[in-house]
Amino acid sequence: MSRNFTALIGGVRFASRREGDYSRAMGLGAARQTVLVAGAAGFLGSHLVDRLLAEGYEVVGLDNLMTGDLVNLANAARDPHFHFQAGDVRDPLHVYAQIVFNFACPASPVHYQHDPYAAFTTSVMGAQRLIELARGRNSCRIIHASTSEVYGDPTVHPQPETYWGNVNPVGERSCYDEGKRGAETLLSDAGRVWGLDVRLVRIFNTYGPRMAFNDGRVVSNFIVQALEGRPVTLFGEGKQTRSFCFVDDLIEGFMRVSRLEKLDGPMNLGNPGEFTIAELANHVVELTKSGSKIEYRPLPADDPKQRRPDITKAQRLIHFQPKIDLRQGLQRTIDNFRERLAQRASA
Secondary structure (H helix, E strand, O other), X not given: OOOOOEEEEOOEEEEOOOOOOHHHHOOOOOOOOEEEEEOOOOHHHHHHHXXXXXXXXXXXXXXXXXXXXXXXXXHHHXXXXXXXXXXXXXXXXXXXXXXXXXXXXXXXXXXHHHOHHHHHHHHHHHHHHHXXXXXXXOOOEEEEEEEHHHHEOOOOOOEOOOOOOEOOOOOOOHHHHHHHHHHHXXXXXXXXXXXXXXXXXXXXXXXXXXXXXXXXXXXXXXXXXXXXXXXXXXXXXXOOEEOOEEHHXXXXXXXXXXXXXXXXXXXXXXXXXXXXXXXXXXXXXXXXXXXXXXXXXXXXXOOOOOOOEOOHHHHHHHXXXXXXXXXXXXXXXXXXXXXXHHHHHHO
């Protein structure tokens, strides 16, 4: 198998962008499908890459490393069927793939508010580029990672896919919220007008190993603060609610969505268990055996008061049912964070 278009950098094969057709270039048989994962070096994207490789796919991972980390691809780098392409989903794409998973976009407030232009354009222009890629193929399935943030600060609870949302279009979070809504619009129109196979998945809060220490999301914030013995910062009174899905459950849901014959309209994926942020903080402090105290701070602008997915559609169509409860998932995440923090300290 020829690999003259790859170079080993930090243990990860970097595929040349000039090689567009990975299947033909590598002499692959028809039995092994090629999958493109945009945002492959991120928290969710890297877990998906591992799952796809385990199931026998040829996987091309695309990432501009704006927020992704090649360390997340350490497992994938050992597999000869994984190929990393350093690039931006907003640029023209030259990958021959039967299936595309789009996870490309900064997903935490710290990151997308740091560069709101990049966050918004990654969602909207990225969707445009994927549509262009799919239109050039006889058959290309796009599974798009959207978000529960399209519901904004919801006035309907729990949130079904039929709810249109309550989003501030000019707020500090709107670059992400409206970017994801715009991407859904483009992809939905591509399905209606050109008959593309487009599948929209709205992700609710997901956590697990490989979350970035500094991504600003509540689970990673609490765990790092507790493990380091610092105050656990709680915004508002901690009465706002969220539903937390362990990453393995979410990835299982995405795999099931990809196997459907078709999917009409968006689908929620998440764990319907609902907890206050104060409850989450107490769980983290207890499981880390930390002496951290709770410290209260003002609630950020446009922070949703409640969030819980209605997963009736997912249960009906893909028999989706999360298996990892919050305390079990938190313990696995805490163990991973503790190990990584120790490695960082000894480096």
